Every structure is written in structure tokens, then in C-alpha cells.
Amino acid sequence: MPLNPLQRPLYEVKANLFKGLAHPFRIRILELLSGNDEVSVADLQAETALEASHLSQHLAVLRRHRLVESERRASHVYYRLADRRTAELLAVARSLLLTMLEDDEQRLAEARSLPKIPGADTA
Numbered sequence: 001m002p003l004n005p006l007q008r009p010l011y012e013v014k015a016n017l018f019k020g021l022a023h024p025f026r027i028r029i030l031e032l033l034s035g036n037d038e039v040s041v042a043d044l045q046a047e048t049a050l051e052a053s054h055l056s057q058h059l060a061v062l063r064r065h066r067l068v069e070s071e072r073r074a075s076h077v078y079y080r081l082a083d084r085r086t087a088e089l090l091a092v093a094r095s096l097l098l099t100m101l102e103d104d105e106q107r108l109a110e111a112r113s114l115p116k117i118p119g120a121d122t123a
Helices: 008-021 024-034 041-048 051-063 085-100 104-111
Strands: 067-074 074-080
Touching: 008 024, 008 051, 008 074, 024 041, 024 051, 024 074, 024 085, 024 104, 041 074, 051 067, 085 104
Parallel strands: none
Antiparallel strands: 067 074
16 A cells, blocks of 8 residues: 555655664764763764764764754753654664574674663663
8 A cells, every 4th residue: 555645755754764774973973872861072083983083973963863952051061862762772672683683693792792771771
């Protein structure tokens, strides 16, 4: 059954959500934000080891897709998840990843060694 004209924009919004998640560094940034009320750009840069310009580009994508919000205070910019349920989505994705890798012991071991997702009960 094809999408009707009223459904298509809703699926496009949903697809854009996943576009925002479609990079390893953006996922890591979201994981870092998951366990905190907010994180400074300086701390995100230290944790990801990204150049400032690359981090800025990833944060812009996350803002554009409404996954994060930012606030400038004095000379510092702080980021937070726009919706706390993003942390749950990341935990479910991690759990799904572990299930998908069950038959590949080496990749499974690598996945299990990923940094914990702060604030997540699983994975």
C-alpha cells in the first residue's frame, strides 16, 4: 500500500530522525549527553577527540534534526538532549546491536567493550 499524501511528511520527519543518528560520532555525542543534564562543548570535544570544526558540524546536524538543544552562557556553550527518550532509544539500539552480533564473537566482544551509555539501565 503506497503512502498517501498526508502520511508522507510524517515518514519524512521520522526518516530525518534517523539521518540525525546516521554517524558514529553523533551517536557517541548523544550517548555522552544521555547521562548528564548538559555537557559543555569543551567536554564533548575532550571526550570525542574531534576537531572543533568537526564537532560543530555534528552538533549542527543534531540540532537541525531536533535531537539536541544548546544554551550559551558567557563564553561557553552547553548541550543537552532535546528529549530524554533519546537515551532510551540509544539503549535499545545497543541491545539490538548485541543481539545482531551474537553469531560474530569478535564483533560481539568489541560491542561489549563500547563505553557505557550514561543513565541507561541496559547495554
